[in-house]
Amino acid sequence: MYTQKCKCGKTMILRSGKFGKFYGCTGFPKCHNTIKYIPEKNPEIKSEIKQSVNDFIASKYQEAIFDFINKRTENLLIQAVAGSGKSTTLVKIVELLNKNSNIIFLAFNVEIVKSLSGKIPSYAMVKTFHGLGFGNIRKVYPKIKVNENKLFDLLKIYRENNPEKNDEIKLNQNVIIRLVNLIKDCLLDCSMESIAFLTDKYNLTLNSDTLTILESVNYLFVNSIQDKTQIDFSDMIYFPAMGIVPCEKFDFILCDESQDLNPGQLALIDFSTKNNTRLIFVGDRNQSIYAFRGADVESMNKIKVKFNCVELPLSICYRCPNKTIQFINQKFPEINFEGRLNNIEGIWESINQDNFYRNITDESLALCRNNAPLIKPAYRLLSEGRKVIIKGKDIGINLISLIEKIAQKYKAENLNDFLESLSDYQNKESEKLTRLNQTRKLETLLDSIECIQNFSEDSDTISEIIEKIDRIFSDYSTSGITFSSIHKAKGLESDVVYLINPGLMPSKQAKTEDELSQEYNLQYVAYTRNKKEFYEVELK
Numbered sequence: 001m002y003t004q005k006c007k008c009g010k011t012m013i014l015r016s017g018k019f020g021k022f023y024g025c026t027g028f029p030k031c032h033n034t035i036k037y038i039p040e041k042n043p044e045i046k047s048e049i050k051q052s053v054n055d056f057i058a059s060k061y062q063e064a065i066f067d068f069i070n071k072r073t074e075n076l077l078i079q080a081v082a083g084s085g086k087s088t089t090l091v092k093i094v095e096l097l098n099k100n101s102n103i104i105f106l107a108f109n110v111e112i113v114k115s116l117s118g119k120i121p122s123y124a125m126v127k128t129f130h131g132l133g134f135g136n137i138r139k140v141y142p143k144i145k146v147n148e149n150k151l152f153d154l155l156k157i158y159r160e161n162n163p164e165k166n167d168e169i170k171l172n173q174n175v176i177i178r179l180v181n182l183i184k185d186c187l188l189d190c191s192m193e194s195i196a197f198l199t200d201k202y203n204l205t206l207n208s209d210t211l212t213i214l215e216s217v218n219y220l221f222v223n224s225i226q227d228k229t230q231i232d233f234s235d236m237i238y239f240p241a242m243g244i245v246p247c248e249k250f251d252f253i254l255c256d257e258s259q260d261l262n263p264g265q266l267a268l269i270d271f272s273t274k275n276n277t278r279l280i281f282v283g284d285r286n287q288s289i290y291a292f293r294g295a296d297v298e299s300m301n302k303i304k305v306k307f308n309c310v311e312l313p314l315s316i317c318y319r320c321p322n323k324t325i326q327f328i329n330q331k332f333p334e335i336n337f338e339g340r341l342n343n344i345e346g347i348w349e350s351i352n353q354d355n356f357y358r359n360i361t362d363e364s365l366a367l368c369r370n371n372a373p374l375i376k377p378a379y380r381l382l383s384e385g386r387k388v389i390i391k392g393k394d395i396g397i398n399l400i401s402l403i404e405k406i407a408q409k410y411k412a413e414n415l416n417d418f419l420e421s422l423s424d425y426q427n428k429e430s431e432k433l434t435r436l437n438q439t440r441k442l443e444t445l446l447d448s449i450e451c452i453q454n455f456s457e458d459s460d461t462i463s464e465i466i467e468k469i470d471r472i473f474s475d476y477s478t479s480g481i482t483f484s485s486i487h488k489a490k491g492l493e494s495d496v497v498y499l500i501n502p503g504l505m506p507s508k509q510a511k512t513e514d515e516l517s518q519e520y521n522l523q524y525v526a527y528t529r530n531k532k533e534f535y536e537v538e539l540k
Contacts, residue, residue, distance in 0.1 A: 006033050061314050062089055068312060069096050075279040077258070077300065077309035081337050082528035083319025083493070086282045087112070090254050091119050093280060099123040101251035106132065106269070108257035112491075129265050132248075132272070133236035140245045141228050150232040151177045151220055158219050168208040169216055171409065174401055175204050176213060180220045184238040185262045190218045201291075203441040205429065241267035249274045258283030260290050261299045266306070279307050282314070286335055286524045288517075289487055297514055319493055319531055321346020332524060347533040356498060356537045362387065365494035366483045367526050369504035371395055372450035374483040377500070377539055378472060387480025389472060391488040396473030399455075400466050402448055407462060418462050422449060443509035486526045497530035500539050 024034050058066060062085075068076060080086040090105065097103055103124040107113045113126050120126050127135070137144060147153070155173055159166045169176065179198055188194040192214055199206060206213055224235065231239070240247045241264045250272055255261075258281040261269075273279070283300050291297045304311060315336040317325065323346040325339035351359075357380065360366070368374050371390070378388045390396075406412070410421035426449050433442040455465045484492065505526070506519030527534070 008033065056088070056092065058092075059314075059316050061312070061316060062092070065089060065312050065314070066092065066096060068310070069093055069280075072310075073278065075307045075309040076281070077304050077307075077311045078280070078282040078314050079300070079311060080282050080284050080314035081317055081335065082284065082287060082525070083317040084314045085316075085318050086284075086314060087116065087256065089314060090256060090280070090282055091116070093254065094121055094124045097124075097252050102249070103252040104132065104250045104254070104272075106253065106255045108260065108491075112256065129268060130233055130236040133240045133268060134231075136240045136245050136247050137231060137236065139248075144228060145230045146232070147230040148232055150224060150227070150230050150235075151180055154220050154223050154227075155216065158216060165212060165216075168212050171207050171405065172213060172216070174398075175199075175206060176216045176220065178202070178204060179213070179217050180224065181234045183217070183221060184234040185264050187238075187241065187263045187267060190214070190221045200438070203438070203444050205433070205441055205445070237264040237268055240271055241265075243271065247271040250277055252278050252280070254280045254282075256282055258303055259285055259288040259300050261303070262296055266296075266299070266302070270306075279309070281307075281309065286332070286521055287490065289490060289521050289525055291514065291518055297517065316340055317528070320528055321530070321532060323348035324527065324530060324534055328524070328527060331527070335524070344532065346530070347535075349534075350536045353537065353539055356535070356539065357381070360481060360498065361496065362480050363494060364481050364496045364498060365489065365492060365529060366481060366498040366500055367486050367489050367529065368483075368500040369486060369507065369522065369526075370447045370450075371485050372447050372454060373501050373504070373539060374485070375451060375454040378481075378483045381481060382472075389474040389476070389480070389482055391473075391475065391482055391484035391492075393473050393475045395485075395488075396469045399448060399451055399469050399473075403452060403462065403466060403469075412462070415456065415459065415461055415465075419453075419456060422452060425449075439509040439511055440515065443507055486522050489529060490525060493529050493531060495530070495532040496535075497533070498535045498537055499526055500537055502526075502536045503538070 065076070065078060078086065078089070080089070094103060094105065099121065100123075105116070105120055105124055105126045107116065107126060107128055110128060113128060113131070116126050134146070152173070155169065155176065159169050162169070179195060182188075182198050182202060183190060183194060186198070188198070192210065195210065195214055195217065198204065224232075225238075225244070239245050247268065251274070253269060253272060255269065260283070269279070281300070281303050285300050288297050288299065296302065303309060313336060316338045318340050320328070320339070321344045322339055325337060325343070327348055328335065328337045356377075360381070366374070366377070371392075374390055378390055381388050403418075406421050406425050407418055410417070410424070412418040412421045426445070429445055430442060433439075433445065452465065455468050459465050459468065482492070482494075505523050506516060510516050510519045
């Protein structure tokens with residue numbers, strides 16, 4: 001096969017415009033040369049995608065995807081392995097679409113939106129799901145304001161109106177608010193059945209009778225929906241997903257990280273389509289690890305059926321070296337995981353604790369299944385003058401909340417009293433969760449308590465523990481070493497990656513098929529973060 005060349009010397013590719021298909025120069029906008037597309041006269045350039053586009057060389061899988069976009073009209077689901085250049089592929093797909101169309105690229109978070117700035121053609125819109133939902137809401141309620149503490153504020157009013165329940169509600173306020181957000185994310189009703197389902201599925205511990213929780217959740221849910229003067233992040237998806245406000249319609253919708261979508265986000269996409277909207281989804285079933293926070297583990301399968309998508313693979317990993325490719329092929333033989341041409345060999349080794357502390361360098365990424373094992377090595381390196389963060393500001397907030405709850409419940413005024421209370425709380429909660437066979441809740445609890453105990457070492461007061469937690473947990477990148485749970489490392493990569501205590505995977509608490517599947521995916525995510533070197537290490 002050979003390709004059509006422009007008179008300027010660059011390659012021509014098939015595009016779609018107002019008057020149909022044509023061949024346009026990849027040097028656009030500097031070169032405006034075009035050639036009329038006549039299939040019977042241009043058979044030699046039907047494989048127009050197999051060439052360089054602005055120094056981009058398509059793989060055989062990308063060729064097939066681009067060819068599908070150009071020549072067919074169905075919706076598309078792309079199964080993309082880790083490090084396969086899915087964002088780059090989506091950017092190139094946008095370049096093939098009619099620039100006069102209404103196009104939106106839905107990114108998973110704000111960081112991805114920022115990273116795509118300047119890469120996506122200006123005729124396409126790039127937003128998060130929350131950004132899309134908020135835009136729809138502002139068209140109907142232009143003066144509405146964002147209040148992240150909306151549910152906290154409503155719950156405070158409810159407590160004031162029900163003083164006899166104040167202590168119980170305050171003790172459960174975090175789980176009450178979490179339940180309301182999950183009800184919205186999963187598009188459920190405020191019933192006892194929904195609360196029972198969500199508390200079990202998402203490892204939520206209730207510290208009062210279920211009726212008190214139900215009444216509080218119902219109050220928050222109803223009043224938050226009725227209040228159109230302010231919204232929080234869950235409302236941004238829920239309002240348009242439930243038809244409370246109408247949605248802008250698009251000709252093309254491209255969606256990244258499709259394996260992590262929840263029912264509310266899927267409904268928002270559905271409401272954003274017209275009869276002829278074309279949908280393009282990219283994701284990786286094997287990187288579905290967010291079921292604990294509302295993502296549907298069957299998201300990609302449901303997308304394929306609901307939107308009648310053709311599925312194509314994107315199987316070449318451009319991130320990982322050969323050593324990693326070989327390991328993945330051995331450990332996950334069902335995944336089609338290929339290395340790029342002229343790939344580096346890389347390093348894959350098990351090392352001891354001394355070598356870990358001796359050799360870890362700035363910009364390295366240190367991962368672990370749980371958070372607790374990250375704390376001691378992070379503080380040891382901090383004591384040596386190294387720059388270190390533990391990824392996850394919300395983890396720190398939750399730990400502080402647990403400390404305050406236990407201190408309040410047991411009226412602990414000093415560190416010794418608190419540590420005794422912490423031990424008593426652990427014993428009682430562990431016994432209860434074991435009796436109820438809530439193994440995942442028990443695992444989360446034990447990890448959190450171990451974190452707090454680790455922070456208490458070399459601390460003199462409860463406030464000092466809280467200050468340490470607040471100081472080290474962060475969502476911002478650093479020029480130093482990043483420690484992270486595997487859940488928080490999704491989307492991260494580094495030349496050098498350390499996996500701490502790999503024997504923690506799969507979790508001994510994982511019992512059900514879904515739980516074991518999540519553990520399997522966690523291992524895959526952990527093993528595919530490195531670009532050059534990967535080390536396993538057991539730390540005491």
